[in-house]
Amino acid sequence: MPAADAVLLPLAIGLTLVGLVAVVVSFRRARRGRALQGLALALLPAALYLTGLLRLVWDAVVAVVRWAGSNVFDLAAWVGFGVLGLCVVLWVVGGIVARRSPSAKEARAARAAKAAGRTPAPVEAGRGQAAPAGRAPAKRAGTKQAPLQDDDMAEIEALLKSRGIQ
Template identity: 50%
Template sequence: MNPQAYLLPLCIGLTLVGLVATVITWRTSKRRGKAVQMFGLALLPVGLYLTGLLLLVWNFVAGIIAWAFALILAPVVWVGLGFVGLAIVLWVIGGIAAARAAAKALPAGTADAGAVAPAPRSSTAQPGTPPKKAAGGKQPADPELDEIEALLRKRGIE
């Protein structure tokens, strides 16, 4: 039998239920915008039927169901699904391996530049003096920053 014979009464029923719900929402609620949205949704089944799109959706769903039944009964389809799954697993493993190779290719000092803590600054540094070696043999902070700190201290800002 033609699927349109089943779809028309179904669409009319869904539209009527939607219209009743819209009227109830309009009268009982102050949310008029929600009621207008419901009215638009209620008209959708009949609009899809009249444009022929509902039959297209019906055929799509029927095709998926037919494919699912063929999947259960055909071992060749199971082998195809196995290949699809294997392809996805290999894609993910390849991406992980490429990311690890890229991380190893970076020089040791550039792996995570944001994680390096700045060296402690000396509170006795004067502008124009060469920076001194810190206790651990590391260079102190930028001399320009030391100069700015000295100017701020001179004005009483800490």
């Protein structure tokens, strides 16, 4: 019997027995659904051992521990971890900057307008921000401009006018 099996068999049996005790306690407290779920989890270590998957998990854990142990005193590995951390920070900051840029806001407004079934609002000249939905941008000369109406609102107003309600 290999060394890993000498450790894994008692581990699987022990975890299964502890799980079964928890299942009995849960069943006695009238938590039948939780008891069935606990039974499934209690039988999992035994099933993993019998299928050989527990050995696979064991080998993976041993490999990760060996890898980590060999990298603790390796300067190149620590520089690599630093560069990896820098990559994560740059990715997160880039996402924040992209969300706050005016072009991203315009693209989101256009997608929202398209999803709502209306045309995207025009962008004010020199401002970089979209005009409120359903309205045209105001002119700079100070002249008042009537807001544009939705097709739905025009239909409602026509219906009201045809019935004599204004």
